[in-house]
Amino acid sequence: MVYTSYKKIDDVGRVVLPKDVREKLGLRINDMLKIDVENDRIILTKAVDSCVFCGKSDKLKEYMGKTVCESCINKLNNT
Numbered sequence: 001m002v003y004t005s006y007k008k009i010d011d012v013g014r015v016v017l018p019k020d021v022r023e024k025l026g027l028r029i030n031d032m033l034k035i036d037v038e039n040d041r042i043i044l045t046k047a048v049d050s051c052v053f054c055g056k057s058d059k060l061k062e063y064m065g066k067t068v069c070e071s072c073i074n075k076l077n078n079t
């Protein structure tokens, strides 16, 4: 499938993914996207990632280059 759409970047750098694209790819609110930059292209991929410590896949964040959930980040910050 090739889909082309034009979207403006807003004043804080956000781009809205068209609803039909989100539905086609099963993307939902708070899903994680992987962003790869390859020359002049930005490649967005639905990330099926999980926390490196506990294996959970909700509230994930990037922490020192690793995917970690919010509660594990809190535990790390409290040690």
Ligand SMILES: [Zn+2]
Residues within 6 Å of the ligand: 051, 052, 053, 054, 055, 056, 068, 069, 070, 071, 072, 073
């Ligand atoms: Zn975790």
